[in-house]
Amino acid sequence: MRRFVVIAATGLSLAGCSSLSFDAFKSAPPTVTVQLDSVPPGAEALTSGGQSCKTPCSITAPAADFSVTFSQNKFQPATVPVQVVVNPGDFTTSATATATPNPVVAELQPATPVRKRKPVVKRVKKPKPAAAATTAPEESSPFPAPAAAAPAR
Numbered sequence: 001m002r003r004f005v006v007i008a009a010t011g012l013s014l015a016g017c018s019s020l021s022f023d024a025f026k027s028a029p030p031t032v033t034v035q036l037d038s039v040p041p042g043a044e045a046l047t048s049g050g051q052s053c054k055t056p057c058s059i060t061a062p063a064a065d066f067s068v069t070f071s072q073n074k075f076q077p078a079t080v081p082v083q084v085v086v087n088p089g090d091f092t093t094s095a096t097a098t099a100t101p102n103p104v105v106a107e108l109q110p111a112t113p114v115r116k117r118k119p120v121v122k123r124v125k126k127p128k129p130a131a132a133a134t135t136a137p138e139e140s141s142p143f144p145a146p147a148a149a150a151p152a153r
Contacts (some may be wrong), residue, residue, distance in 0.1 A: 030063040030095045032084055035103035036070075043072040043108060063097035068104050075108035 036045045038055040046052045048066045051059045055070065063086045071077040082099050089095040 030086055030097040031060050032063055032097040032099045032102075033058055033060050034068075034082060034099045036068060037103050037105045038070045038072070038078075039105070039107045040072070040075075043070040043075070043106070045070050061099075063095075068106070070106040070108060072108055074111055076111050078106040078108055080104050080106050 035058045036053065036055050041055050043055045044052060045055050046069050047059060047061060049061055051061065053059060063084050065083050067079050067081045069077055069079045082104055085098050087096045
């Protein structure tokens, strides 16, 4: 019976070792805090990761490259790419991330109003009614009057 208990205890301890993972010792993936601003302030800032806020504001993003699109009524939208550099840590320090540019600033340009053109309507001139044929040519006509038939000789 004693052998059975020792074999069962050894089996359980080996099974526990096989599920041991070193993931518990790893730190959480790094994040980066980025300040967002726009000229004029009050623009809606939307990251490619789905986070949004009204400028001026700050967001915390995962340590990966992303872009920020700024939009505001009566202004053209602007997109700014953000590059994130991750410095891996070691056993004594954790990984850090740095965003470039930080702060992210976008200068929004005013939207040019779209002017609607008036449709161009071509007017067709109605032809004047034909005047009654006259026998005498007009004096101002550049063409000479037809000659009367010459008498036969």
